Amino acid sequence: MKKVVIIGGGVAGLSAGIFSQKNGFDSVILEKHHTLGGECTGWERQGYHIDGCIHWLVGTKEGTPLRDLWNTVGALKEVDIYHPESFMAVEHGDVTVHFYRDIERLKSSWLGISPEDKDIIEEFCKDIKQLQSFYMPAGKPMDMMNIVEKIKFMLSMKDAGMIMKKYDKVTFKEFANRFNHPALKMAIYSFMPEGEYSVSSIIFALGTFTGEQSSIPIGGSKALAQRMVELYISLGGTVESSCEVVDLDIKGDMVRKVKCKNGKFFEGDFIIAACDANALYERLLKGQYPDPEFQKRFNNPNVYPLASNIYVGIGYEGTMEDIPRTLKFPVESVDIKQNKKPIEHLQMTHYAYEPDFAPEGHTVITFAINQFQHELEAWEALDKDKEAYKKEKKRIGEAVIKAMENRFPHMVGKLKLLDVASPQTYEHYCNAYRGAFMGFWPTLRGKSLQHTGRIKGLKNMVLSGQWLQPPGGLPIAVITGKDTIMRLCKKLKRPFISV
Numbered sequence: 001m002k003k004v005v006i007i008g009g010g011v012a013g014l015s016a017g018i019f020s021q022k023n024g025f026d027s028v029i030l031e032k033h034h035t036l037g038g039e040c041t042g043w044e045r046q047g048y049h050i051d052g053c054i055h056w057l058v059g060t061k062e063g064t065p066l067r068d069l070w071n072t073v074g075a076l077k078e079v080d081i082y083h084p085e086s087f088m089a090v091e092h093g094d095v096t097v098h099f100y101r102d103i104e105r106l107k108s109s110w111l112g113i114s115p116e117d118k119d120i121i122e123e124f125c126k127d128i129k130q131l132q133s134f135y136m137p138a139g140k141p142m143d144m145m146n147i148v149e150k151i152k153f154m155l156s157m158k159d160a161g162m163i164m165k166k167y168d169k170v171t172f173k174e175f176a177n178r179f180n181h182p183a184l185k186m187a188i189y190s191f192m193p194e195g196e197y198s199v200s201s202i203i204f205a206l207g208t209f210t211g212e213q214s215s216i217p218i219g220g221s222k223a224l225a226q227r228m229v230e231l232y233i234s235l236g237g238t239v240e241s242s243c244e245v246v247d248l249d250i251k252g253d254m255v256r257k258v259k260c261k262n263g264k265f266f267e268g269d270f271i272i273a274a275c276d277a278n279a280l281y282e283r284l285l286k287g288q289y290p291d292p293e294f295q296k297r298f299n300n301p302n303v304y305p306l307a308s309n310i311y312v313g314i315g316y317e318g319t320m321e322d323i324p325r326t327l328k329f330p331v332e333s334v335d336i337k338q339n340k341k342p343i344e345h346l347q348m349t350h351y352a353y354e355p356d357f358a359p360e361g362h363t364v365i366t367f368a369i370n371q372f373q374h375e376l377e378a379w380e381a382l383d384k385d386k387e388a389y390k391k392e393k394k395r396i397g398e399a400v401i402k403a404m405e406n407r408f409p410h411m412v413g414k415l416k417l418l419d420v421a422s423p424q425t426y427e428h429y430c431n432a433y434r435g436a437f438m439g440f441w442p443t444l445r446g447k448s449l450q451h452t453g454r455i456k457g458l459k460n461m462v463l464s465g466q467w468l469q470p471p472g473g474l475p476i477a478v479i480t481g482k483d484t485i486m487r488l489c490k491k492l493k494r495p496f497i498s499v
């Protein structure tokens with residue numbers, strides 16, 4: 001039986017492991033952390049559960065190719081799905097702008113705010129509606145399709161492609177300025193900092209959300225990953241946790257041994273690096289097998305930015321059913337030293353729909369503060385002084401609580417700081433380069449990457465996971481894990497078992 005060694009037990013590694021087992025390989029997953037799931041995780045603090053990942057999961061709609069894939073890997077089978085009524089609500093002065101799931105409701109609420117923006121509101125809603133019927137493909141990867149399949153695939157992408165093309169070269173600021181009303185302007189503008197970021201990312205997200213394709217699995221991220229682990233083990237897969245790969249023994253064009261920090265080593269016919277791309281090329285391959293596509297991107301962070309966040313967990317002694325699940329509100333008091341510009345809004349998400357995440361009568365709240373190149377570098381520098389790093393995280397957490405108390409005076413004295421994760425936290429736990437939680441963010445000048453994971457010069461090792469293609473996130477992790485095994489089966493001239 002051919003042996004597959006998988007480096008990394010995130011969603012991509014688990015997907016590759018499950019399909020390895022289904023296809024008759026003998027596989028082992030080597031994971032640095034004690035728990036599998038990678039960035040798709042959650043953690044316990046003071047009796048509360050902080051969900052560290054899923055805000056939206058694309059592929060929750062029954063009968064779609066991606067949902068079928070999630071079911072096959074055990075992630076969503078027989079799981080209840082929560083469908084929030086709004087993607088986000090953004091407060092500006094006295095006005096609250098809702099990004100409702102029901103696109104007609106979104107349209108009428110926005111027209112109610114600003115009748116004079118009728119033309120742009122209608123165009124915006126029409127374009128989002130056109131994306132609703134686009135389902136993320138989860139079958140064969142492009143490089144494995146024959147010409148007929150490629151033509152069919154291109155035709156199926158036509159409508160979505162036209163919309164994406166329309167918005168690809170438009171920044172958030174440019175798009176926001178097409179609206180007259182300051183609250184509508186701000187609702188769009190506040191998604192991203194000023195810069196070359198393409199507004200297409202949010203148009204796509206709203207297409208899947210209003211098309212009922214993205215929602216939230218009950219139990220959250222950690223439970224989702226755990227279900228995949230259980231399926232993998234039940235199929236005969238082996239897990240080695242707390243087992244960080246630190247070196248590779250390479251002879252000619254073959255990786256002979258994978259060496260771990262704990263002294264263990266593993267041999268395999270095939271090695272799948274389902275870990276961070278930078279950690280693979282720079283740390284494990286020591287810069288000896290550079291990939292021009294990745295090099296170009298890592299060396300041009302202005303054109304190919306990485307994104308991470310500061311993630312603050314708060315316990316609230318009270319209930320919040322009457323407040324939108326994700327709410328952005330203006331703030332004055334949150335000074336984040338790493339940020340180039342002061343924070344103008346805070347984005348909170350509460351988990352009132354998950355009573356098991358908090359003691360009875362309490363609610364968990366998380367705040368995600370986006371961090372980009374400038375901030376990521378600042379965190380990297382600060383992390384060198386552990387005391388200062390710890391102090392800064394605590395200071396930010398306390399400032400967030402103060403801002404929350406200003407916005408919700410009835411919460412004064414009832415908010416407890418549970419945890420503050422920084423971009424460096426993702427680096428520490430997942431080897432995530434600069435804490436990146438997805439591949440390269442779409443910008444006006446950036447070209448989207450479509451990579452097979454092949455490593456030039458090595459015959460038996462490939463990269464898999466969120467770095468290989470846009471838009472990143474959990475869907476790309478699960479799809480690329482499967483694709484990697486599909487390519488392996490093709491190489492060995494075996495049929496691929498997909499169910």
Ligand SMILES: Cc1cc2nc3c(=O)[nH]c(=O)nc-3n(C[C@H](O)[C@H](O)[C@H](O)COP(=O)(O)OP(=O)(O)OC[C@H]3O[C@@H](n4cnc5c(N)ncnc54)[C@H](O)[C@@H]3O)c2cc1C
Nearest residue numbers: 008010011012032038039055056245275430465466473474
């Ligand atoms: C705060 C936050 C919110 C998010 N929200 C969403 C969301 O709402 N929807 C969505 O779709 N996505 C979301 N994401 C993104 C999503 O979590 C990731 O895209 C996805 O989990 C990536 O999976 P992966 O398996 O490709 O990589 P990872 O999760 O990074 O997995 C890689 C694994 O490899 C391990 N590893 C690394 N190096 C080594 C080594 N040398 N030896 C052994 N093991 C190693 C790591 O520990 C890790 O477990 C979010 C991420 C974050 C951080």
